[in-house]
Amino acid sequence: MKIAIIGGGNMGVTYARAFVRSNIVPTENILIIEKHDEKREALKNEGIALLSDNIDQSISSYDILIIAVKPQDFITMSGQLKAYLQPNQLILSIMAGITIATIQQHLGGHQKIARAMPNTPAQLGFGISAFAISAEAGMDSVSVIDTLLETTGKSIFMKDESLIDAVTAMSGSGPAYFYYFIKHMIEVGKELGLEEHVAAMLAKQTMLGSFQMMANSKDSLDQMISMVASKGGTTEAALNTFDRLGVGTGIKEAIKAAEIRAKELSRG
Numbered sequence: 001m002k003i004a005i006i007g008g009g010n011m012g013v014t015y016a017r018a019f020v021r022s023n024i025v026p027t028e029n030i031l032i033i034e035k036h037d038e039k040r041e042a043l044k045n046e047g048i049a050l051l052s053d054n055i056d057q058s059i060s061s062y063d064i065l066i067i068a069v070k071p072q073d074f075i076t077m078s079g080q081l082k083a084y085l086q087p088n089q090l091i092l093s094i095m096a097g098i099t100i101a102t103i104q105q106h107l108g109g110h111q112k113i114a115r116a117m118p119n120t121p122a123q124l125g126f127g128i129s130a131f132a133i134s135a136e137a138g139m140d141s142v143s144v145i146d147t148l149l150e151t152t153g154k155s156i157f158m159k160d161e162s163l164i165d166a167v168t169a170m171s172g173s174g175p176a177y178f179y180y181f182i183k184h185m186i187e188v189g190k191e192l193g194l195e196e197h198v199a200a201m202l203a204k205q206t207m208l209g210s211f212q213m214m215a216n217s218k219d220s221l222d223q224m225i226s227m228v229a230s231k232g233g234t235t236e237a238a239l240n241t242f243d244r245l246g247v248g249t250g251i252k253e254a255i256k257a258a259e260i261r262a263k264e265l266s267r268g
């Protein structure tokens with residue numbers, strides 16, 4: 001399998017590194033097309049892929065093309081790519097908010113398209129990506145894309161592309177929600193008299209430890225909450241305050257707002 005990655009930024013490079021690390025594709029079968037000299041120079045030192053500064057005829061020999069440019073660069077990029085596309089090539093787009101139909105439209109009706117929504121923990125192999133495919137890509141493409149995405153963490157196939165907007169709101173934006181919660185824990189820790197590094201250590205290790213508890217338990221989240229929150233105790237005081245302030249509702253409303261924004265962006 002030969003893979004060309006268009007856009008050697010954060011995400012494009014994440015995939016190249018993950019493919020090599022997982023022995024899915026050898027280094028010499030990966031091409032990164034990146035327009036910035038300094039980024040190519042840095043990648044050259046890593047030796048993880050062949051490098052090129054623009055899209056040309058050579059891309060025709062690659063089985064899978066990963067589009068990892070920013071959504072606003074897609075129209076220009078598609079104009080360059082269209083001339084060299086081969087009908088059997090499978091395109092995997094990770095661009096936020098660009099639908100399969102839009103990709104097909106700008107790539108001269110190219111049929112075999114997969115669209116994924118990854119998230120930043122992919123850089124460490126702890127990402128989660130959801131993906132959909134065009135009807136013409138065929139179910140064989142599902143296992144190919146699944147294998148590629150799983151090199152960066154977990155992967156879920158969605159039969160219904162419109163659910164990618166919900167995925168964007170949940171896991172695409174999700175890391176920022178987590179950082180937001182921890183940021184506020186650290187701020188209040190300082191207000192309560194803790195030194196910043198102590199507050200940061202308490203907040204971060206608590207999140208890590210709690211995740212491990214959740215991942216290793218068969219109990220429901222409600223059961224896990226009640227194991228920490230004894231009647232009349234400190235945790236109950238905090239949870240009652242969350243409820244009084246509508247924090248749970250706020251979280252749901254925020255994620256719904258992200259989903260609405262994802263839909264708006266997809267419509268263009």
Ligand SMILES: NC(=O)c1ccc[n+]([C@@H]2O[C@H](COP(=O)([O-])OP(=O)(O)OC[C@H]3O[C@@H](n4cnc5c(N)ncnc54)[C@H](OP(=O)(O)O)[C@@H]3O)[C@@H](O)[C@H]2O)c1
Binds near residue numbers: 007036070
């Ligand atoms: N980062 C995330 O958390 C995340 C999560 C989910 C999805 N995504 C999607 O992943 C995609 C890539 O994001 P990123 O953060 O990796 O972006 P990035 O760091 O900006 O990388 C894209 C690179 O591609 C270059 N480029 C643009 N057009 C090109 C062309 N025609 N030929 C060759 N190189 C070209 C860009 O140059 P310029 O800087 O000059 O444009 C840039 O160096 C985006 O579409 C984004 O929506 C990102």
